[in-house]
Amino acid sequence: MNSVIRTVHRWTSLVFSLAVASIFAGMAITTLPEWFYYLPLPPLFVLIPTGIYMFFLPYLGGQRNAVPASKGSAL
């Protein structure tokens, strides 16, 4: 389940980035129709809930070895 959410977030971020990039590229070439500027919104509305879910994952318990990023284990 968690890995599905993470994979959805990862691939949606790619779609989101391409939508934003295509707006900048399009603006350099021509005048874009107004709806074109709204293209990043659908993927953004997927990124927000999946991202917030992943943010709180370490605090929700369940995963015994989970370490919140704020208490990093790098040292």
Ligand code: HEM
């Ligand atoms: C808009 C609200 C967003 C929230 C709240 C959010 C939150 C998060 C969180 C909490 C993680 C997990 C970090 C970790 O593992 O410690 C994550 C991973 C990631 N986020 Fe977001 N994110 C958002 C939007 C975006 C956007 C706009 C992009 C890129 C265009 C993006 C790309 C990624 C990628 C590539 C990962 C790594 C996923 C993986 O493990 O493969 N996120 N995000």
